[in-house]
Amino acid sequence: MTMENKMEEKDIVSKNFIEQIIEKDLENGVYQHIQTRFPPEPNGYLHIGHAKSILLNYGLAQKYHGKFNMRFDDTNPTKEKTEFVESILADIRWLGADWEDRLFFASNYFQQMYEAAITLIQKGKAYVCDLSAEEIRAYRGSLTEPGKESPYRNRSVEENLKLFENMKNGEYEDGEKVLRAKIDMASPNINMRDPVIYRVAHMTHHNTKDTWCIYPMYDFAHPIEDAIEHITHSICTLEFEDHRPLYDWVVKELEYKEPPKQIEFAKLYLTNVVTGKRYIKKLVEDGIVDGWDDPRLVTIAALRRRGFTPESIKMFVELCGVSKANSSVDYAMLEYCIREDLKQKAPRYMAVLDPIKLVIDNYPEGKVEYVEAVNNPENEAMGTRQIPFGREIYIERDDFRIEPPKKYFRLFPGNEVRLMHAYFVTCTGYETDSEGKVTVVHATYDPKTKCGSGFTERKVKGTIHWVPTETAIKAEVRLYENLVDEEKGKLNEDGTLNLNEHSMQIMESCYLEPAFSGAKALDRFQFVRNGFFCIDSKDSAPDHMVLNRIVSLKSSFKL
């Protein structure tokens, strides 16, 4: 069954709560169409959690024949960089979310936001406040006590208008004055206690440069951005639930037709994995990882470099579902998705990580023959390849035991196994060095048992991988494991992380089939559980292959 079929099956079974809201809105004529958006602030790289939001918003737009907008929420020049704009767009493109010609910047709406603020002032719903940041905090009250009103709360409309214009014209220092919404200082919701909606910041903005020295706050800007773009369902994460009354207030006071509605869902966390922009940023800045695309991270760039496909991430996100319950998804689910996708499209090659020489004593010296191997038994369209076979080959050290444990059915003295794509061989002996370490394994082969010969007279329990000694390609391999936080994937109180010690292993060497013609470039590989490798590439989409022997080494056979 294909991934698509599985997904379709799921769709039949249930709809998530956001889909239910949308369908009800469409039925009741609240909206004639639906429009969603993904609105990141360009202050870092995207990670797996953002993928959920992107794919959710894009998927919803597709499902209900609506539109999906890309929008940078760049209302705070102190944190944003153009560098991040580019990386974010590249990641979203890679994920396959298509914003068509609708790429927007909140900063392009600054004029409209400025005018909206004036509207509020004229309606007596906003005022310029001279209190300092500290004073505002003090006046705001606490979680259990109401706030008290600012002495500047009742300035006249005319005075507010003048003062706000002065703010815009740069007549005040940063922090000297702010514009506040006039709502309710006694509200149990702290966000409604006359929130600041405009602040002064003399700073060059990545997009608008020095045009403005006042910038709108998120709570004021976001509903306006959504309304301007005719967004219907403004989907965000749980921590904004408390902001929804303010969102609705802005949209109502500004009298937008068919106002957007905010819907919140739970963020995606991966169990024991460092998620969260803030934490990833710290790892990058502290040099604990090589960069934003370090394969041990779960940024989109890292997952791509590590070999995850857009399809696998899409499948993962859909499998996780959408709800309002805080949860942490098992990393095994992500691994399942990449296995599911790659097993159809990755060629299955052989490789030996820790080699031991196997000499087939009854095979003619100097003879080389080619055996034919299917590239992917589950996908015949991938064709076949020829592998040179000879008297001496490498096998995996772990595939030979002098004293086999119970139920071990690979090579040991007297036992016969299949060399994948080649012949049956029977182990006849072995050599060791002075320390007892096995250096060479001896065997004999049975010419009748060649792959493709149709030989069925007897069977073997084990099939092992091999590479020719002469023509194998030697490469350095890095086996990456997750950067795991033994606690919760979050920082400790003192700012440190509880990282595992073995977040990366480096293998000295790896012997690969000659099929890897571009092997000189292949100095780095990544390991995905159950034997999926990909070529580590910063510049292009990674090539994948499946090294099947790893499957048994890493996963199935537990001694």
Add this chain to the structure above:
RNA sequence: AGGGCUAUCGCCAAACGGUAAGGCACUGGACUCUGACUCCAGCAUUUCAAGGUUCGAAUCCUUGUAGCCCUGCCA
């Protein structure tokens, strides 16, 4: 005068008063030129707890409990 949100299997997650879907993980077994894949079987008499309403409750009511978020001129 605090407010908001959430609790269903080890992990996600359906169920919308009619008798606990599905996926991941795990455990058996079959198959196998990859100990993989695939296949088949198993995996919540019970939904945070305790009461109540009802012929019938995960769903409604009451009272608790636990977790997450909120006191930026961040988003």
